[in-house]
Amino acid sequence: MRSAEELRYLILAAQREGNRLLGQALRPLGITPSQAEVLRILQDRRSLTLNGLGDLLICESGNSPSRLVDRLASAGLVDRQVSAHDRRHVEVTLTAEGLRLAGQIAAIEEGLYEFIDAASEGHDLEQITGFLRAFVADLPAGQALARRSTTE
Template structure:
């Protein structure tokens, strides 16, 4: 296996395993990792227009987050408010229940990050992080992440 191929599969394997762990941890809350990302982005950036939310999501790059928001609205976690000035502009905020759930999601994410921290303890991650940031910089998911982190 050539190095680039191995790197590709290692990244894919790490992403799948991380997503599997996150899915398991979120299951009792009744939400998916993509829904959790929407909730956490709203927690950090609300109020947000629907298209602005889409610009910050890594899970749904290139797609409108409308379906995710519809499910979260139906579940009573997100409010959709149509602007009085422009009916095409929909502003999103978390409901009280959504804010409570965001705190639970943050705790689950912190647990996941602690396990990742433990796995990389004693290793210099700056090079791999720099490489991955540069690798995805011109791609939609990388751009969404850069908008969220300001990096």
């Protein structure tokens, strides 16, 4: 196996395992990792347009977050306010229950980050993250991550 192929599969394996671990931890809350990402972004930003939210998502990069937001609204976790002047302008905010759940998600994420910290001990994370940042810089998910980093 050539190095580039191994790297591709290692990145894919790490992403799948990280998402599996996160999914298992979130399951008791009744939400998916993609839904959790929406709640955490809204917790950080307080209020976003549907398009603005879509610009920050990594899990659904390039796709409209409408279905995710619809499911979260049905569960009473987010409010959607459609502008009276422009139906395309939809403002999304957390409900009190959504804010409470976002706090629980943050604690679960912290546990995952501690697991990653322990697994990466003794490795040069600056070099790894630098390479990955450069690798995705011009791609939609990399651009969404850069927007999140600069607006937090």
